[in-house]
Amino acid sequence: MKTEEAVINSKVHHGRNIRRTRMEKNINQDVLSEKVSMSQPTVSRYETMKVIDDEILERFAKALNVPMDYLKTLEEDAPSVVFETNTVNNNADTISTSGSGYVNENNTNYNPVDKISELYERLLKEKDEKYIALERRVQLLEDRINGK
Secondary structure, eight states, X not given: OOHHHHHHTSSBOHHHHHHHHHHHTTOOHHHHHHHTTOOHHHHHHHTTOSOOOHHHHHHHHHHHTSOHHHHHHOBTTSOXXXXXXXXEETTTTEEEEESOSEEOTTSOXXXXXXXXXXXXXXXXXXXXXXXXXHHHHHHHHHHHHTXX
16 A cells, blocks of 8 residues: 555654644744745745655755654644654753643643653652551551550
């Protein structure tokens, strides 16, 4: 089965993937058209196409700073992902990161590491509370056995 036929029979829509990524990065069609050396109406037309050639997809991927496979394989109902890019500023010897993790279905950014840390802290607190409750029960049972 050809790649084009596979895309036609799937939930993948190259143009919508380009548009979705462009919008997630807050880039308008005019800016993107400059980055890919096309007119704005041409970019708009590509955003409506279900199947786009690899050469053109590669241009959009580079302009949007995402892997080409992301644009080529992302299914329509997949969760949003924000790609982080690291840049080094030689003058100040600092590293800055753009992007802030992932975007959930409510279009709010969150960092998965922060979420995992938050959940871990909550689990530790619950474990400690259960441990204290069990110690109290054991003490009560020992007191009953010893007749106190």
